[in-house]
Amino acid sequence: MSAESFQRESSEFTNPNLEVLLTEEQIAVRVRELGAQITAEYREGELVLVGVLKGSCVFLADLMRAIDRQLTIDFMSVSSYKDGTESTGDVEILKDLSNPIRDKNVIVVEDIIDTGQTLGRLLDILGTRGARSVKLAAFLDKPEPRIKKEVKIDYCGFVIPNHFVVGYGLDAAGRYRNLPFIARVKNPAEA
Ligand code: IMP
Numbered sequence: 001m002s003a004e005s006f007q008r009e010s011s012e013f014t015n016p017n018l019e020v021l022l023t024e025e026q027i028a029v030r031v032r033e034l035g036a037q038i039t040a041e042y043r044e045g046e047l048v049l050v051g052v053l054k055g056s057c058v059f060l061a062d063l064m065r066a067i068d069r070q071l072t073i074d075f076m077s078v079s080s081y082k083d084g085t086e087s088t089g090d091v092e093i094l095k096d097l098s099n100p101i102r103d104k105n106v107i108v109v110e111d112i113i114d115t116g117q118t119l120g121r122l123l124d125i126l127g128t129r130g131a132r133s134v135k136l137a138a139f140l141d142k143p144e145p146r147i148k149k150e151v152k153i154d155y156c157g158f159v160i161p162n163h164f165v166v167g168y169g170l171d172a173a174g175r176y177r178n179l180p181f182i183a184r185v186k187n188p189a190e191a
């Protein structure tokens, strides 16, 4: 049995609680476009892609292979303090970068921007470290919940409606990150 048919027949792919919003093929086309755009826009200087763990890992892996120039990668992990279900805007750095970003061109790579609170704070923090530039690549943009903090997305994969989605790195309670497509969770209480 090929790896593909094994995956297609597994329960995660036939889960009735999931509705595919973006297929593997649509995602591949868009990520190649973003990679070409970044390749064209960064002609000189050092480029470092900073993945925000864990959700960005799949997007980062595809995006970096679509960029045709020298680059390095690094990772950060942050937790946002929530006041109930509301993000308070405070973030704690759980894992910081391994290398300094002074004088480098930084692209922060995120899975999804929801309220923008976490990323807004993270960009503020990175902005104090002497980078030559700091830009943001987000695979998904859910603009609707963005009331408290405006975040400029320089490289956006797709704009989606205000649904809870999983796959392509995004999780529900840690699950579904390995799905190669983006799916809407019809009933989040059962995800
Ligand atoms: P915010 O922009 O500070 O509200 O937080 C964004 C983070 O919440 C993302 O990095 C995801 O980890 C998570 N998140 C937001 N919306 C979704 C979703 O639809 N599915 C899975 N995770 C989500």
Ligand code: MG
Pocket: 052, 053, 054, 055, 056, 111, 112
């Ligand atoms: Mg995240």
